[in-house]
Amino acid sequence: MTAPQHRTPEPMWNAWGTASEADPLPEHLRALLTDALGVPRRDTPSVPRDQVRIRESALPDVARASIQDAVGAEHLHTDEHTRLLHTGGKSTPDLLRRRSGDADEAPDAVVRPGTHEEVELVLRACARHRVAVIAFGGGTSVVGGVSPDRSALPVVVALDLARLDRLLELDTESGTATLQAGLRGPEAERLLRERGFTLGHFPQSFEYASIGGFAATRSSGQASAGYGRFDDMVLDLRVATPRGTIRPGRAPASAAGPDLRQLFLGSEGAFGVVTEVTVRVRPAPAETRHEAWSFPDFATGAAALRQLARTGSLPTVARLSDETETGLNLASSEVGGSAPSGGCLAVTTYEGTAEHVGARHAEVAELLRAAGGTSLGAEPADSWDRGRFHAPYLRDALLDVNTLAETLETATTWSNLDRTYRAVHGALTEALGEQGTPPLVMCHVSHIYPTGASLYFTVACARAADPVAQWQHAKRAAGDAITSVGATITHHHAVGSDHRDWMVEEVGELGLDVLRAVKETVDPEGVLNPGKLLPPK
């Protein structure tokens, strides 16, 4: 994939990304909303910044003094603006709440440690003073993962890791890099590309999300077919806890007992704060090739991807849109007249040495053709590649014009894929329809495995009077549908608060007890991101 540009993140408090990148909805899409979804033509802008209600900081003086001792007074912030920028993540409900002027849950302080040791000191101070700590990387959670929860502890600080922004070590022979947790995607990638390497991790949140966040949430990038999920790339972690530091990795693979890396990956700041991650990196690709394909329908396309995964002949990116998403892609993008009029669009990318790209492309193309695909050439895939981080900006534009837009995702085995697709599609359609806001529901497969795949749903519909409640109703129906068919409640968005109540379906009561025992061991005072990951006992 194209090496993305480095940018300095200056996130907006009420939208994705930065102000300079905000983009009003093109008129032809606005017309489509009215025509296809019956969205009443009405502007629903955010309240201005000066009308936002932000709670006052309640950080006790003794806690403040301890934290200042750890990081220095200049790295402890209690001003409203800094706290507003750390008030929750970027889910649609998060944005809707802040756009309406509600930032009452704002943390009591923002702390910016500069070293692993300072993180550990802050955690000990917070444990001593019973102050909750939310590890905060890019703040891009879409599951409530960085939202203050005061049900157990009344005072909350956001531990912003932005100062941990260095590439600590690059082992070019082993192909490993040790990156600090606060590095955002583009900065990490720039540091590696300068030295001839790539991480190959490009989730949609890439421009703002952080290395620590990728680890803490089990992120998966658009190029997961070629580079793997983030949790697959991790050789070692450095995790600070109130009880000291854990370094769970020692080799590319080991049989020395349970794999503790996999206990801290996905622990979402509830078992400790990831400060460094040692990851597998690859030589920056000498060549990149795109090819789009058309399949007669979603099932045929999915069966074709299954063939690739099963054979072990994977491109770097493999992505398949359902009929609705394909139609909308074609209506909204630059693809233009050369695209097919129906069916399902698949995008493939190949990266590596020229020889590898050539060999792998030949093998994959033959398999896709045999499975019923028709090559559309490079252009529709190039177009997807250019716009691949754009969807969150589009969501902001939709929220401005009376439209609710949100996404959710799952994964399951191949034999359960169609059933899961229908169950979730049906649940979303019904739950929103019965609120009088029949939705557009579209879906793609973007992560494939030998035994199954992810399903990523995007929903848009007219906004109801209480859009947060409107979405919560639909989300509950979709989550229940997902667990009732035996799929996982999340393939790569993590648990946070939004998926917490389905964790008993995921791992059972005894599994929850095991996770609680781990938390109790590393965080006996319960200060690490309370209310996330684990439902209350």
Place this chain on the structure above:
Amino acid sequence: MTAPQHRTPEPMWNAWGTASEADPLPEHLRALLTDALGVPRRDTPSVPRDQVRIRESALPDVARASIQDAVGAEHLHTDEHTRLLHTGGKSTPDLLRRRSGDADEAPDAVVRPGTHEEVELVLRACARHRVAVIAFGGGTSVVGGVSPDRSALPVVVALDLARLDRLLELDTESGTATLQAGLRGPEAERLLRERGFTLGHFPQSFEYASIGGFAATRSSGQASAGYGRFDDMVLDLRVATPRGTIRPGRAPASAAGPDLRQLFLGSEGAFGVVTEVTVRVRPAPAETRHEAWSFPDFATGAAALRQLARTGSLPTVARLSDETETGLNLASSEVGGSAPSGGCLAVTTYEGTAEHVGARHAEVAELLRAAGGTSLGAEPADSWDRGRFHAPYLRDALLDVNTLAETLETATTWSNLDRTYRAVHGALTEALGEQGTPPLVMCHVSHIYPTGASLYFTVACARAADPVAQWQHAKRAAGDAITSVGATITHHHAVGSDHRDWMVEEVGELGLDVLRAVKETVDPEGVLNPGKLLPPK
């Protein structure tokens, strides 16, 4: 790889495998021992069966009654013969002890449950009566993983899972199979091949080791480059504990918190008893192709394998012997005169559809040639393939003729591989040399990853007066060398009792506390395989 034949295991109490497969050492190898290693020509046979000391069963009547209630009286055995066959595993010290007539550690009973529910009942009964339980699959542990340890609890039963021997479900669309834990490698493979699939998991212990054992020890097979390690193949487990059942897997991949599968994989019967494993399976290969290569030296060969792993263009098997192992292979095998006189032998295998084998072979061969390799054609690789499960029988033959033979293994990053090789090689050579028994030390790489590889050492030398102490001294030196260079104490043999004291180097004191908290949660009475995996607090 050739689909191995199904065999009914009737293991020997004092040797690997069955009596019919024992094989005396060929005269030219015996001569080589004397000439090259100075092994005095002396027979050192095992004592006969009737001279073996076996402790009396001390199973209390109340515990016996409870266990019989769970499984039926006919599945509880306290006879000497059955207990002898469950007295420890198959490490060289295990065999040396039993060959000398010492089976004093024998379990007090052998229990054979027929269902998951019966396993759970037995665990509850044992917890109630404070009886230790050792999950026993193939009994092939080489790290003391199934040896009774009475330091915490005086009464021990072996829970033999042989009756759990069914393929419960095959999902041909997803490519998953649910196998019961007691299935031995060849039976599991036969059940899958009959339906057109393969697990592709062929560790050296394949002929006797079990599905549950593969999971509980993080086994890795000879075809790991193509099929992955066993822990990579697992979608779900069913684990019985004294506190109930855990099912930690729900999808091919998930972000729903920590991956609990990876906490029970490698838990060696200390966190529960694995009764079922849902694994990824592959279509049985239509074609298999072998090719051997010669490299001028071990470092050049390792760099060539590194290229394959980094490119992601892996054969199904990739294996490289060092100069000594290459020399001995050539001296001992059927390769004959066509083989090169020096350098290092590498073996590659390709499996899959004809197209995949052709494409992958072409890509790999070009990379290996560019990296300094010379093709030797198929025959040396065919020869390796035919003899690939034979080494443990060879060890028995060596033990019969005054020779100590044992193996150990590790893994590390590519940049640390040479340092690790030299450290372990040096430690073994010195520790045995200073006991007056200078060894032959040979090594191969048999598992490769983008970021590193395994190293597998085989040692042979003249046997000292106390061969168990002789090896323990060398093993201690090798383990200390491994951890001092930052490699893992075991890549695929697991921890058991033999690697337990190095676990603090692997995961640190806080990591051990986490593992102890997990054990305390699922096994509050501490009856599950006590003394293994975790060092005493």
